[in-house]
Amino acid sequence: MPCASRSALLTLASSNFAKSQLQLILYRRGRIDVDSTASYQEIVGFGAAFTDSATINFYKLPKEAQDFVIDAYFGPDGIGYTIGRIPMGSCDFSVEQYNYDDVPGDYSMEHFDNNIEYDQKQRVPMIKEALKRQPNLKLFMSPWSPPAWMKYPTKDKDGVYRQSMIESSYPQGLLDDPRVKHAWALYFSKFISAYKALGVDMWGVTIQNEPENPGPWEACVYNASSTGAFLRDHLGPVLREDHPELQIMAYDHNKDHMVAWTQILMHDPATAKYLDGMAFHWYYGGMDRGLDGSYGWGNVEEAGALLLPHGKFMLSSESCHCPFVDHTLDGSWARAEHLAHDVLADLEAGAGGWVDWNIFLDYDGGPNHAGNLCDVPIYANEDHSGAVVGPMYHFMGHVSRFVPPGSRRIASHARGAYGAGTLGSRASGVLRGFEASLAPCDGSVRQRWALLPDGRVQLVDQLTEYFQYWKPVCLGSAPDVWTRVVTIVACDEPTAGVFSRADSGALRLDADAVNAALADAALLPLENSSAEQCLALLEPGARSGRGAGVTLGGCGRGAQRFDVGSADAKGGAPFTAADARGQCLTAGWPWFTASAFETPRGDTVVVVLNEAEEPVEFDIVFQPQGRALAAAIPAHSIQTYVL
Known part of the structure; x- marks a missing residue:
């Protein structure tokens, strides 16, 4: 149906x-x-986070509206959420800073708040409402910061070094003291036991939220090696002894470094035995929120190749559109489409589920003590007299309601079919930073390119006719250092690639021309630019019609040959892969x-x-x-x- x-x-x-x-x-x-x-992989579920901001807004609603929100997510006629994330202590979506043991030197955790009084005010009651509708709710917790006394000092706004839950020293936030590390592991265990005593069982835990992010809210930086050592020597043994049923997930950060972290954590058997899975987020990094959920699926797939054969899983543990709640129909619908695409792409890459960020916020997307307001599928109206359901809720439900836990992804391959007269739109607009890919040829403007006289390969996108600020985009001159995929750049940037057609049909990079442009712009030259390079297919990357990443490689047998079709009125033509039937060079992903x-x-x-x-x-x-x-x-x- x-x-x-x-x-x-x-x-x-x-x-x-x-x-x-x-x-x-x-x-x-x-x-x-x-x-x-x-x-392929088993599905563990879908859900969102019970943040302080979510619970504050929830309990401002009248009881009838509270029931509506919980039923919409967890009830028999809702969208089938089965996962909930719980911050362990305060985070950016809190209104105040707090933890459960603020007594310096309490290495045995004698002063830990076993009653978790802060959580009992609103978070635990809201979770119990969800459990009434969904008794099999999987809950996992994530810390943003240890108590300040466990961390290295950081410089405050007055230039004074102080221990604080806000921000983190770099490259390590947690003190390199075995007593502190063991105390922090005990802290995890006591938090889980406190919830269990209240009738709320945990399914899993992530070791640290965004361990590569030093702030500007509650944070604690780790690298992969220090995470592995903490898991191997402290957290793993404590949790396996006290809570052997718990699923332990590492990383819990963006897709760019996911492969490197997985390799390091899986390399040591003494560490890997405590690792049940890897969690990851959809953010691109930096402040360009338009790129969130638009890259890195090849990294997820590659990490999965290291994990899934060993009985471990991957979970997309946090994603959200920022800034603010978009109340416009066009904007909110575009965000919903983008969310749905990331959900499906993550699952195709091997993830076992997808977890949204806040489950409920106010009309503006808060409160948030750091000021980074965000969007959400259901939010309160302006006076908290009721709740507003946005398009993201319905798009999410098309997956979460019909794909219950225990389902398995099966093979699929999709090819669209569009007319050559497709107009540019918010969907066809391609942003700088999108990945170049090979995807099934569908006739769309995302697959129509022009090899300009100066050698740049420009995407022919009619959107530039309607929005003057939207610059034409071209293939870049180098793969991203972490995803290894050639990205899309503005055509007037020095990093735009200069290509020529080799006799074999491959697109060959003119490294000398690119280096000259970089030198004129006072940028560093390309590494190994003297070697001849052509566009090539990055492996792995045979996901279901979402496009295999395109990289730069040798110009020999591994180079990708292209047949160029007839140009349209705009001068664009499909670049069809000659040795990959029905695959075309694509900007980003197919529609x-x-x-x-x-x-x-x-x-x-x-x-x-x-x-x-x-x-x-x-x-x-x-x-x-x-x-x-x-x-x-x-x-x-x-x-x-x-x-």
Whole structure:
């Protein structure tokens, strides 16, 4: 059964637009191949975090509205959340700073607040409301900072070094003292025991939220080696002794360094035996929030190759759109599409679930003591008399409601079909930092390129006609250092690649031209730029139609050869991979994507997402049965099929 959740207003707008564009695609059909004989990771669930900000806003609501919020997430008619994250102590989404043992030198944790009085005020009651609806709720906790007395001092605004929960020294935040490290491990155990005494059991724990982030809120920096040593020598032994059922997850930070951390933690068997999984976030880093959830899926897949064969899992443990709550229909819908894409891409890369950040916030996206307000699927109206359900809630529900814990991802491959006249839009706009990929050829403007006379490879995106501030973008001249994928840059930047077509059909980087541009801009030259380099396919990267990463490699047999199609009126043409049938050079990811799952009761679930301005007609072909289903999805829509 298809299930599409859209607001009435947007349904009308999409339907009208679809009618005007339908003649462009009558001769084209997309296709989704689903193969239930190829089964992958188990799904552990979906959910969000019970932050202090969430509970404060929740208990400002009248009781009827409180019940509505809890039912919407956890009730039988809700979207099926089965995971909850709990900050251990204060975090940025708190209104005050606190911990559970502020007595310096209390290495045995004799003064630990075993009653966790702060949490009993609102957090525990809200969690118990969720447990009434979802008794199998998996709860995991994450620390932002130890008590100040356990940390190295940092410089405050007056230039004085003080111990503080806010910010962290670098490269290590936790004091290098075995007594402190053991006390911090005991702190974890006592927190878990305190919740258990109140009838709230923990399923898991992450070792540190964002261990590479030194602030500007509660923080504690680790590197992979110090995390491994703390897990091996202190936290692992304590938790296995006191709470052997607990799932221990490491990292809990962005996708860029996920592979390196996984390699280090898995290398030492004495550490790896305590590690059950790796958690990760969707943030890009820095302050360009438009890139969040737009990169790094190849890193997740590569980390999964080190973890999944050993019975370990991966969990997307925090994601959210910032800044503020977007109350506009167009903006909130775009954010919902982006959220859904990241959920599906993470699952395709091997993640076992996806956990949103705050479960509930106020009308502005707070409160937050650091001022970084964020969006949320359900938020309070301005006077807290009720709750507002946004599009992100419905898009999330297309996955979380129909893919319960215990489901398994099965093989799927999606190819869209768009007309050559697709107009630029918020969906087609490509930002600097997007990854270049090879994805199924679909006729979209994300796959139409022009090799300019000066050698730059420009994406022909009509969006620049309508928004003058949106600069034309080109292929970059070097892979990202951590993802190893060539990124998209502004065409007028020195880092824009200068390419030529080799006789073999490969795109060859003119390193001398790039170095000259970098020198003119007073930037460092490329490393190893004297070696001839061509565009090549990065492995692994055969995810379900989401695009395999494109990197730079040798110009020999490993280089990717391209056939260039006929140019359109804008001068753009598809660059089709000559030795990878039906794959085209793509800016970012394709608009039409899908993921498939088999549930514990034997249903096949197919989630389909279309982020483009055009509708898509397509067939779902099921193997090994050989059945086929004809379907269509409107522009800017998500659908779920349960068969």
